Amino acid sequence: MNIELDLITACINRERRAEYELYKLTYSYLMSICIRYTNNKEEAEEVLNTGFLKILSNLTKYRAETPFKAWIRKVMVNTLIDAYRKEKTRNEQIKYVENYIETSDFSDVNNALTKMNTEQIYTMIRQLPPMSQKVFNLYAIDGFAHKEIAEMLDMSEGTSKWHLSFSRQQLKEMITKMVPQKKVAS
Amino acid sequence: MSTEQENFDDLLKSKLDENEFEFNEANWDKAETLIIQAEKKRKRRIIGFIFFIGLILGICVMIPFIGTENDINIEKTDFNDKKSIKIENKTESEVKPGNISENNNKVIKKGENEKGINRNQQIASSANKALNENSGEEVNPKKDKAVIADSYPTEKQRNNSSGTIFTETKNNKVAKDKEPKGRGKDYNGNDAQFVAKENQKTEIAIVNNSKREVKANKEMENQITEITSVKNSKKETETIPTKEAKNTTSVQNENSNAALLVLDSTKGVVLTNTNPKKDTIITKDSIVKAKIDSDKPIAKEAAEIFKKCTIFSIDAGTTYAFGWTNNTTKEADGFNAVFGLSASHQFTKKWSVLLGVQYNSLAHLNYSNYTSSNLQYDLGYNQTKTIITPTILYYMAIPIKLQYHFNEKNNISIGVNALYLLNTSSKIETYTESTFGTPVYNSSTKKGYMDGFSTWDLQPSFAYRRRIVKCLSINAEVYYGLMDLKKNGVFGPIKSEHNSGLKLTLSYNFLYK
Numbered sequence: 001m002n003i004e005l006d007l008i009t010a011c012i013n014r015e016r017r018a019e020y021e022l023y024k025l026t027y028s029y030l031m032s033i034c035i036r037y038t039n040n041k042e043e044a045e046e047v048l049n050t051g052f053l054k055i056l057s058n059l060t061k062y063r064a065e066t067p068f069k070a071w072i073r074k075v076m077v078n079t080l081i082d083a084y085r086k087e088k089t090r091n092e093q094i095k096y097v098e099n100y101i102e103t104s105d106f107s108d109v110n111n112a113l114t115k116m117n118t119e120q121i122y123t124m125i126r127q128l129p130p131m132s133q134k135v136f137n138l139y140a141i142d143g144f145a146h147k148e149i150a151e152m153l154d155m156s157e158g159t160s161k162w163h164l165s166f167s168r169q170q171l172k173e174m175i176t177k178m179v180p181q182k183k184v185a186s
Numbered sequence: 187m188s189t190e191q192e193n194f195d196d197l198l199k200s201k202l203d204e205n206e207f208e209f210n211e212a213n214w215d216k217a218e219t220l221i222i223q224a225e226k227k228r229k230r231r232i233i234g235f236i237f238f239i240g241l242i243l244g245i246c247v248m249i250p251f252i253g254t255e256n257d258i259n260i261e262k263t264d265f266n267d268k269k270s271i272k273i274e275n276k277t278e279s280e281v282k283p284g285n286i287s288e289n290n291n292k293v294i295k296k297g298e299n300e301k302g303i304n305r306n307q308q309i310a311s312s313a314n315k316a317l318n319e320n321s322g323e324e325v326n327p328k329k330d331k332a333v334i335a336d337s338y339p340t341e342k343q344r345n346n347s348s349g350t351i352f353t354e355t356k357n358n359k360v361a362k363d364k365e366p367k368g369r370g371k372d373y374n375g376n377d378a379q380f381v382a383k384e385n386q387k388t389e390i391a392i393v394n395n396s397k398r399e400v401k402a403n404k405e406m407e408n409q410i411t412e413i414t415s416v417k418n419s420k421k422e423t424e425t426i427p428t429k430e431a432k433n434t435t436s437v438q439n440e441n442s443n444a445a446l447l448v449l450d451s452t453k454g455v456v457l458t459n460t461n462p463k464k465d466t467i468i469t470k471d472s473i474v475k476a477k478i479d480s481d482k483p484i485a486k487e488a489a490e491i492f493k494k495c496t497i498f499s500i501d502a503g504t505t506y507a508f509g510w511t512n513n514t515t516k517e518a519d520g521f522n523a524v525f526g527l528s529a530s531h532q533f534t535k536k537w538s539v540l541l542g543v544q545y546n547s548l549a550h551l552n553y554s555n556y557t558s559s560n561l562q563y564d565l566g567y568n569q570t571k572t573i574i575t576p577t578i579l580y581y582m583a584i585p586i587k588l589q590y591h592f593n594e595k596n597n598i599s600i601g602v603n604a605l606y607l608l609n610t611s612s613k614i615e616t617y618t619e620s621t622f623g624t625p626v627y628n629s630s631t632k633k634g635y636m637d638g639f640s641t642w643d644l645q646p647s648f649a650y651r652r653r654i655v656k657c658l659s660i661n662a663e664v665y666y667g668l669m670d671l672k673k674n675g676v677f678g679p680i681k682s683e684h685n686s687g688l689k690l691t692l693s694y695n696f697l698y699k
Contacts, residue, residue: 014225016218016221019221020214020218023214023217024209024214027207027209027210027213028206028207028208028209031207032202032203032205032207035207036202039617039619039625040619040625042625042627043627045210045213045216046216048213048217049213049216049217049220050220052217053217053220053221053224056221057224082515086515086552086553109194110193110194110197113194113197113198113201114197116201117201118201118202118204118205119205121198121201121202122202122205140195140198140199141195141198141199141202168191168194171198
């Protein structure tokens, strides 16, 4: 994805053609983010459009020093979190967990993971509980710190860490379940 | 965090980054629709902002023109622009020599002078009658207010080309005989003259009546000014003698031919004039301290000029709700329609009350109120998620306002709008997902989900109204909702949602009562 500054300027000037070009160039990248946070492709596309609208309306705030890819990722993640907040119930949100257990035995899992395709990974992530899914995506893939995640999702850092650990554990279990099946199948 | 965990994350990330999504042209169409809608919304906001600024500027421009009229300025005499005696809610007015001039007299038709003479003859006879009644008797000052009134054109005035009637009171022989203090002077005219007197007080009530009918007591209510001139008492009358005459009082009437003398046992002599603004006393070569009997006639007059009325109006316009923020998302802000009926009852010249009924709405709600999730495990799982998002609240509003009128065109008001929640419109979204089937999404709009909303709302308001033409007014209002629209117990977050904003309506006055 190579976005030129001229294209961004044209988008700021509300040129529809430029907006279309930007959409086309960023579609795959934005979709890869959205698909991880949502349950299906349709939902992901809906949030992608909302996020893209936010990107367009905030383009004037973009500074050339920042990588455009990182900037649109942040905008899109914020959009996804907002969408999640809108539909979540309060009970889901309040879950304070201070104690968590980290599992360290990932050597076998990593080997198995290399053999998996992307679609399988998406399916696994989607099977995680919603809050754990968000925390895992934010921390492990999008690179947010626990402090930022805690602010975003209105929880404590400890809770965020617990969700991350829980997600890893769940994924590990899922992978270990899937790998023998593959072996059997092969 | 262990290296294996880090590797797990990195591996997962790289795997996900490998994936490429094919561009979906159809999705761009949806995105384009969103972009167009956003642009329209932005334009509407800009227009609304410009309109609001224009309104504020308009009000600022109009402020200097508000309240310049002095409504209760009762001019008792204005038939002469320059040298008239004005009585403005004063109990007493002094007529100084500088204000008195024969030239002050207004022009009336020549032919009317003759009528005036005849009239004065009548006056004279009435006066003589009164005099006879009083002669040789001790006058009861409480009951019989003896009268001095002389209304007769002098020779000079008769020849006056302007045709002005100038009436003059001079010493009267009869009066002089009867008058203990001897202050009265004879009148050298031919016709009407008399002096009525009283031991201490002599009262002259002078009112014009163009109809020339003497109905003194009844017509007192018809914008009467009663002026008491104390003539024969040194205590109450100040006169400055001149070379020509002392204690002369001239009564000048603009519209009528002559003053009309009425003897009334309680009120004294009353000269009536249908035009309340045309009465005066002008002294010639003397100062007469005219004493208004009391404030009541003037107050009564002022009250009677204003007529209580009720105006019924049809109101229609728009409100701009400021909305509130829900988890960084702005909600309920934007324009809504408002229309209704109102009745304004003006009970004094300055004050009125307004009562109305309006249909009001609050749209642009977007925060999900209810989310229910149903997960069933059978062979696999079946999950149904229902999200109910109220989008519009419908209210019946009852505005009650107290209005202060600067003048006929401008008024401000303060009051309260009582709002009753009639209904809501909600968006119902259902996601159904199962292990073996494809996810299904349904969306529909339904009314009636009113749980979790306050039934009543109270909005203190401040408004400015300006009449554009006789039957059309523009009304700008700012209001603040006191009640929390959403019950926090139901929605969880402790947050107050107040319905505040601006209202701009046009009122068509269709009925006056």
